[in-house]
Amino acid sequence: MSDLNTAMIEKYRSSFLKEVEANVEEGEWVKMCMQCGVCSGSCPLGKHWDHPPQELFMMIRANKRDEVLGTDSMWMCTSCYNCIARCPRGLPITHIMHGLAVYSKRLGLVQKKQPTAEFSQIFWDNLMKKGRVNELKLGLSMYFKDGFGQGIKNAMANQKLGQNMMKAKRMNAMEFFGGHSVKDLSGFQKMVKKAQEIEEGNLKDAK
Amino acid sequence: MAKIELSFYPGCSSQKGATSSNYLVSAQTMCEELDIQLNEIPDWNCCGASIGYGGGGELPRLALSARNIALSEEHNSGQEIVATCAACWLSTREAKERLHEDEQMFKDANAALSEAGLKYQGEANVRHMVEVLVEDIGFDGIKSKVKKPLEGLKIAGYVGCQTNRPFGIAGESFENPKYLDNIVEAVGADSIPTYEKKVQCCGGALAFSEPEKSQEMIKGIIEAAYDNGADMIVTPCPLCQANVEIYQDNINETYGTKFNMPVVYYSTLMSVAFGRSAKDAALDGQVIPAKKLEEIASK
Numbered sequence A: 001m002s003d004l005n006t007a008m009i010e011k012y013r014s015s016f017l018k019e020v021e022a023n024v025e026e027g028e029w030v031k032m033c034m035q036c037g038v039c040s041g042s043c044p045l046g047k048h049w050d051h052p053p054q055e056l057f058m059m060i061r062a063n064k065r066d067e068v069l070g071t072d073s074m075w076m077c078t079s080c081y082n083c084i085a086r087c088p089r090g091l092p093i094t095h096i097m098h099g100l101a102v103y104s105k106r107l108g109l110v111q112k113k114q115p116t117a118e119f120s121q122i123f124w125d126n127l128m129k130k131g132r133v134n135e136l137k138l139g140l141s142m143y144f145k146d147g148f149g150q151g152i153k154n155a156m157a158n159q160k161l162g163q164n165m166m167k168a169k170r171m172n173a174m175e176f177f178g179g180h181s182v183k184d185l186s187g188f189q190k191m192v193k194k195a196q197e198i199e200e201g202n203l204k205d206a207k
Numbered sequence B: 001m002a003k004i005e006l007s008f009y010p011g012c013s014s015q016k017g018a019t020s021s022n023y024l025v026s027a028q029t030m031c032e033e034l035d036i037q038l039n040e041i042p043d044w045n046c047c048g049a050s051i052g053y054g055g056g057g058e059l060p061r062l063a064l065s066a067r068n069i070a071l072s073e074e075h076n077s078g079q080e081i082v083a084t085c086a087a088c089w090l091s092t093r094e095a096k097e098r099l100h101e102d103e104q105m106f107k108d109a110n111a112a113l114s115e116a117g118l119k120y121q122g123e124a125n126v127r128h129m130v131e132v133l134v135e136d137i138g139f140d141g142i143k144s145k146v147k148k149p150l151e152g153l154k155i156a157g158y159v160g161c162q163t164n165r166p167f168g169i170a171g172e173s174f175e176n177p178k179y180l181d182n183i184v185e186a187v188g189a190d191s192i193p194t195y196e197k198k199v200q201c202c203g204g205a206l207a208f209s210e211p212e213k214s215q216e217m218i219k220g221i222i223e224a225a226y227d228n229g230a231d232m233i234v235t236p237c238p239l240c241q242a243n244v245e246i247y248q249d250n251i252n253e254t255y256g257t258k259f260n261m262p263v264v265y266y267s268t269l270m271s272v273a274f275g276r277s278a279k280d281a282a283l284d285g286q287v288i289p290a291k292k293l294e295e296i297a298s299k
Helices: A003-011 A016-023 A027-032 A038-042 A053-061 A065-070 A082-086 A093-106 A115-130 A135-143 A148-157 A159-167 A185-206 B021-033 B059-075 B086-101 B103-114 B129-137 B139-143 B179-186 B211-227 B238-246 B248-255 B266-273 B291-298
Strands: B004-009 B036-040 B081-083 B126-128 B154-157 B232-235 B263-265
Touching: A003 A016, A003 A185, A016 A027, A016 A053, A016 A065, A016 A093, A016 A185, A027 A053, A027 A093, A038 A053, A038 A082, A053 A065, A053 A093, A065 A093, A082 A093, A115 A135, A115 A185, A135 A148, A148 A159, A159 B238, A159 B248, A185 B059, A185 B103, B004 B059, B004 B086, B004 B129, B021 B036, B021 B263, B021 B266, B059 B081, B059 B086, B059 B103, B081 B086, B081 B129, B086 B103, B086 B126, B086 B238, B126 B129, B129 B139, B129 B179, B129 B266, B139 B179, B154 B179, B179 B232, B179 B266, B211 B232, B211 B238, B211 B248, B232 B238, B232 B266, B238 B248, B238 B263, B263 B266, B266 B291
Parallel strands: B004 B036, B004 B081, B081 B126, B154 B232, B232 B263
Antiparallel strands: none
């Protein structure tokens, strides 16, 4: 168990809701949920969530900390914003789901090999290198995330797709060497580093 | 028509050799014909898209968009920011709203930006290209530029998610937006108002991480287009376009379907209807060729 997780359990022993309000993006909205279930019914991947948003909101209020932070439900969010558009009380549900996912990740509680959690990190690391996404490397990182052997298998299985994209000039093998970049890469990276420091600092202060 | 000048945020996927480079080519052609000048935001960066949150959290993610807005305010002062990509537009506009509502976040973002010698004010308007078309040019304005009406083509308007929610286009409903159908009609083709999958999610970024779950949804989007007698699908979103077009072989293999449905951008349709060449409309960027558009373009 991570130190941060232990510290948070200590601090918010009596109320997981308060913990979410203080540490999860847009978490202060959770108490406003009226349990109508429109979000759960509107979610395009709803059937794949162990606990759809409405349930997660109730579970947070019922102090079900382990169950909420341990589920991979939030990672099923496609960011379609149906739930936000339809919520009668205007809860920013998409952002709360992202916030819960990130918080669970920061505490080291994400299920191993959760594919969207992995992809999300791969995407972020990819864009951090040059300030812009390198799609070729993004695709390759996804194929090879479970090792070289599996990577080759994945690449072979998607060979035709890759060829189609190259033919349409919508994928470029040369992107492997360098690729598109922002010019002020050093300023860009310093900016992000500073933002990360501020955000991590806020979480530590909450400890 | 007076020239419109916009501060343009093209986004990663529009770059040369990237998945929606064809969108950029056709959007540039469309803008030339509509007398819209696109002034690219110098040195713009990725917006984090809809999946970056997992690695970036809140402030680092918002800082990405704040940098783009700050660069626009510095170099393209007084111009509205316009994006062609749904996720670029959404992230930028979302960041602007969050930094406007949350004073601490505004300060923190500026503290981060000062590391790059930039200052965020958050005064520039952030719009999607479709808003410019609908609100500034208008359907009649589009119609007046048509040289080759796309007669006889039946086109399913697939709006998708992020061009439509949570912000959408003013005056349009989230559940049944009509503007894409109106654009289809304006270029002389037949729209399909009963295309029931027009705002169905394609899986977005989860098409990479959860391919089976996403392809099941994409199958429904294409199937409904066939059921409604569509010749092709049109969309305003680069990820929708890619997801719905490029996985058709995989879907055919999994489900035994025989899909071969072209998926194009509104800017593709307009470029062809405005009389420009197949190349200017970026029809060579189709993985599934839009043969009927090629025929019209070559006439």
